[in-house]
Amino acid sequence: MVVSKQVRAVVVSPAMVxxxxxxxVKSDARILLLRARPEWSHGDVSVGDATVRVLPGVSQLAVLDILDSLGEGEQAVVLTDRVAEDLGDAVLARAYRQEVELPDEWQAVPRLFPGATEVGLDLRRLDWAGTALLDHQPPGGxxxxxxxAVTARHAIGSLLSHVLGLGAATQLDDVLLLITLGQRIHGQSWRLVDERLRAHVIDWVEKEVGKPAALALMIAERNEHITPLAVGLVLDVLWPEDGSPPTESQVAARVRAEGYINGKAVPVxxxxxLARLAKAAVLRLEVDEKPELGIALQQAEALLDDLGWVDGAEQSSVLKPGYAAxxxxxxxxxxxGEGVEEGLARVHAHRDVAISHAPAMAVRLHRWLATxxxxxVSLAADLQQQIDDGAWVDAAVGAVWHGSDDPAVAASxxxxxxxxxxxxxKRDESASSRLAEVNAGDDSKALGVERILEVVVDPWRRSSTGSLLVVMDGMSSAIAAGLAAEVGRMGLVEWVPxxxxxxxxxxxxxxxxxxVSRTSLFCGEVRLGGAEDEKRGLATAFPGAKLFHKNDLRSQGGAALPQDVVAAIQDxxxxxxxxxxxxxxxxTHKSDTSAWQWNLRSLDPLRALLEAAISTRRAVILTSDHGHVxxxxxxxxxxxxxxxxWRPVATGPVSPGEVLVSGRRVVAPDDQAILLWREDAHYGSRCAGYHGGASLAELTIPVLVFxxxxxxxxxxxxEPAAPQVPLWWNDPVREAVAPSLKPAAKPTKAKKPKAPSMGDGLFDLEDLPAQPAPxxxxxxxxxxxxxxxxQKQRAGRAALDDVTAGAVLRSLVExxxxxxxxxxxxxxxxxxxDLGQVFAAVRRLFNVDGYGVVELDSDGVTVRLDERLLREQFELGDG
Incomplete structure (x- = not known):
């Protein structure tokens, strides 16, 4: 008697079948014998238009019965755990390839990936992967x-993307994985994956991608309502990068956090x-403006509360309480008055630094006070000081004024x-006391508004194809300082005396x-007048000139500028x-401007005017008739x-905070008036801003030329202007650095002849303090x-001159x-x-053999000098 042999068989996957x-279906055989457990509950399978039956074959007789039961054209896959000898020739002769096939799923895997012919060794080592790839094959493959050779990274990466619901072709990195797991639909898809497969994938991710990504998967499978990103932000304060010793509350919170990951001790x-990953994810979500970020931030704060360490949020460089702290x-x-720069650096290290300019502006005011x-020595010097740094102080005050809702911060x-x-x-009082100098006709070198046409506009209309004179009524020196940088980014270069x-x-x-002041500007003499007087005055000074006021600037629908304005600029x-x-x-008469940010957008149609000037190569003079407080x-x-x-003299005697002015530059009864120099006072009804007084913010008229x-x-x-920012604006004040209006000496070269009218300019050169050389x-x-x-010889004709090279080096050493x-x-x-070109020349000169003696930091604006490397490369020793 022949005893039939049962062999060990596996459960075959539907994908394999x-x-x-x-x-x-592609063959003429009636059946295909597949070595597997004779168990099947998935019904028949479809191959194109054909239907293939899937049936268990527990013995030779059972398989023969299947063959007899098949109708014309029908085919079947038979699952059997019998060896070929048990089934006999009567069955094998009618089977596909006359054999019992072993269900080697690895043979099937290459066919799942177009372009593949074999399975990579790294993928074959994952004994679970073949079944998973067959079972989870997406409809589109x-x-x-x-x-x-199909690699594990390609195959399992595609598998992970697919089971997360992203689409198998999605290229996942660890940051995208963290973000994806925080989205409800994708997190739910992950939790629906078979538990054993999740464990296999997490194990593979930990080895191939990294422990942080694996932790993110663990968190997502364990928590439905808390995102891995939120947990990562919590871990950032539980285990800070600086390695500072933890507090007792912090240690207790670390233990409680284990329950949100995998219930085990969290590896440091x-x-x-994961904390670093979370911060990278925050940056990416900020760029993409994704709503998931706000949710994660709120969850992280709430989670720290649940962990019993609510104060931990103040340690974060991402969460809002951290910024406030x-x-x-x-x-x-x-x-x-101590540790200010370090404190600002900590603020700048927080993601919310862009919320407010107030902290940075407050530090700038602190620096200014330290200078x-x-x-x-003259009114001209007062005006120049207002342009050089007072304007920047005023701009910073505007940002700090509404700086904070926190009582402690507001008090500071x-x-x-x-x-x-x-x-x-004190500056305002001093300047107001000198106003009589101008009125008395003293040669103080201060440029009156009535001479702007002569001293500035005329030379520039002669040197180019005409000038575009834009008078922004009420523009203070503070507004001009901010506006100049924006104008410079349009392809216009600023020029200065x-x-x-x-x-x-x-x-x-x-x-x-x-x-008074605007009419005086256009008429070339101090006088009172209106729009028509101004038009006649400009036309008299420059025959053929045209002046456009407010109502003249209303353009037709769809046009940036009225046609007659465009025609005049082009003519x-x-x-x-x-x-x-x-x-x-x-x-200033209608709106609260105490925190207003003036720019090209809010000064319409200035941008369109500047673009027209660029295209016609007209020089641009941006100025004002007065400032304002x-x-x-x-x-x-x-x-x-x-x-x-201001008030007439007849209204009463001069009081503290006021100044009496008189003379040819005063347009008032009897050529006399009493002006307020105090910025913190006004007459009459309250407005958003005021002018008419004698503070430097009102008196100083910025004149910008481009x-x-x-x-x-x-x-x-x-000549082309160097950056006009005061030295304390972007960098800390150093004791070794004395402020100076005059930059370092320029390289010796042929001097340009001076304009004959500049004798009435702002300064004589002897008024300027000497430049120190620490x-x-x-x-x-x-x-x-x-x-x-x-190095100079190597650079040849492109070498930087010694004066500029020394000045750059000295500014960094200082x-x-x-x-x-x-x-x-x-x-x-x-x-x-010329900054980019000069900096390139500096690097060629000092970076010997390519070593980074002078480099630009990754922020794109900070120049860095490695003094140790400088001494080493130039063989100067340590002394």
């Missing part, structure tokens, strides 16, 4: 294999890795503002009112095109007959070294080896337009 059925490297710390530093106050800011106001008040290398400043006519026979923009002056809790003074910031970058020649006596010992030794001479590139350029007198 489907694939073998497809091969059977797996993505094409990049190589003939994995926790820190850092700003409070900075405020305390400002009050104490030595120069005693001005208020104390800072009080100190700033005191110092600014060669004598000072600083922006030009003019003084308003008195009182500093529109119908070379029009020597000067004048434009009056009233947006600023109008706003902003309403910030000013004292209301009731004086009958007074107007905003021309297209393609034009390299300017008016006689003018750090000179090292700088001089570098410039005198043989290596420096060799500031501890790090400085904003605008600070370096301003200190070295490098035109802003």
């Amino acid at each position: 489907q694939q073998r059925a497809a091969d059977l 797996w993505p094409r294999s990049p190589a003939p 490297d994995g926790a820190k890795g 850092r700003v409070r710390d900075l405020a305390a530093c400002l009050t104490a 030595e106050e120069r005693g001005a 800011y208020q104390d800072l503002l009080d100190r700033v106001r005191t110092r600014r008040g 060669s004598a000072t290398q600083r922006r030009q400043a003019a003084v308003a006519a008195l009182p500093s009112l529109t119908n 070379p026979s029009v020597p000067v095109v004048g434009i009056v923009i009233n947006a600023i002056d109008d706003a 902003v309403e910030r809790d000013t004292e209301a003074m009731s004086v009958r007959g007074a107007e905003s910031r 021309q297209a970058a393609a034009l390299t020649q300017g008016a006689v006596g003018w 750090g000179g010992g090292l700088v001089e030794r570098v410039l005198a070294s043989p290596m420096y001479a060799d 500031r501890g080896g790090r400085a904003h590139h605008d600070t370096v350029a301003a200190a070295a007198g490098i035109p802003a337009a």
Whole structure:
């Protein structure tokens, strides 16, 4: 008697049966014998239009019965655990390939991936992967294999993307995985995957992708309502990067956090890795503006509360409480006067740094207060000081004024503002006392508003194809400082008088009112008038010139500028095109401008005008008729007959905070008026802003000159401007650095002739303090070294001159080896337009053999000097 032999058989997957059925349909055989447990509950399978039956074959007789039961054209896959000898020739002769096939799923895998012919060894080592790839094959198939051998990274990566519901072709990285698991639909898809397969995938991810990604998968399978990103942000404060000793509450929270991961002790490297991953995910979500970020941030704060360490959120560089805590710390530093720069660095390290400019502006005011106050010797010096740094102070005050809702921070800011106001008040009082100098006709070198056409506009309309004169009524020097940078990014280069290398400043006519000062500007003499007087005045000064006021700037639908304005700018026979923009002056009478950010968008149609000037190569002069002071809790003074910031002499005697002015530049009864120099007071009704008084913010008229970058020649006596930011704006104040209006000496070259009218300019050169040369010992030794001479010879004609090279090096040495590139350029007198070219030359000169002695930091704005490497490369020793 023959005893039938039962062999060990496996449960075959539906995907395997489907694939073998497809091969059977292509043949003439009636059945395909597949070694497997004779168990099947999935019904028949379809292959195209054909249907293939799937039946168990427990014995030879059972298989013969299946053959007899098949109708014409029917085929079947038979699952049997019998060996070939048991089934006999009667069965085998009618079976596919006359054999019992072994269900080697690896044979099927290459056919699942287009372009593959075999299975890579790394994938074959995963004994669970073949079944998983067969069982989870997507309707459209797996993505094409990049190589003939299917790798584990390609196959399992595609499998993970598919089971998460992303689509098998999605290229997952660890950051995208973390983000995806936080989305409800994808997190749910992951939790629906078979538990054993999840364990296999997590194990593979930990080995091939990293422990942080594996932890993210563990968190997602364990928590339905808390995202892995939120947990990662919590781990960031539980295990901070700085390795600081944990508090008792922090340690307890670490233990409780285990329940949100896998119930086991969290590995430190994995926790820190997931924290870094979470912060990278935050950056990506911010760029894509995804709503998941806000949810995760809220969840992280709530989770820290659940863990019993709510204060932990204040340690975060991502969560909002962390930003608030850092700003409070900075405020305390400002009050104490210590650790301010470090406090600002901590604020800047938080993701919410862009929420408010107030912390950075507060530190800038702190730096300014730490600088030595120069005693001005003339009204011209007062005006220039306002342009050089007072304007920037005013801009910073605007940002700090509404700086914080936190009482402690607000109190610190208020104390800072009080100190700033005191110092600014002394400047205003001093400047107001000098107004008589101008009126008396003294040669103080201050440029009156009535001479802007002669001293500035005329030289520039002669040197180019005409000028575009834009008068922004009420524009203060603070607004001009911010606007200049934006204009410079349009392809316009700023020019300044060669004598000072600083922006030009003019003084308003008195009182500093529109119908006085603006009329005086266009008419070339101090007088009272209106729009028609201004048009006649400009046409008289420059025959053929045209002036457009507010109502003239209303364009037709779809046009940026009215056609007659465009035609005038394009017409070379029009020597000067004048434009009056009233947006600023109008706003000071109607809207709260205490925190207003003026820019090209809010000064419409300025951008369109500038673009027209660039295309026609007209020089651009941006100026004003007066500035203004902003309403910030000013004292209301009731004086009958007074107007905003000035009053007739007949209204009463001069009081503290006021100044009596008289003379040819005063347009008032008997050529006399009483003006407020105090910024914190006004007459009459409260407005958003005021002008007419004698504060430097009102008196100082900024005069900005630009021309297209393609034009390299300017008016006689003018040159391309270096960055005009004060040295304290972007960098800490160093004791070794004395502030100076005059940048470092320029390279010796043929001097441009000075404009004959500049004798009435802002400064005589002797008014400017000498430039100190701290750090000179090292700088001089570098410039005198043989290596420096060799580097210059290598650079050839492209070598930087010694004066500029030394100035750049000195500016970095003075500031501890790090400085904003605008600070370096301003200190070295490098035109802003040449900064990139000069910096490239500096690197060629000092980076011996490519070593990074002078480099630009990853932030793109900080220049860094490695002094140790400098000494080493130039063989200077340590002394």
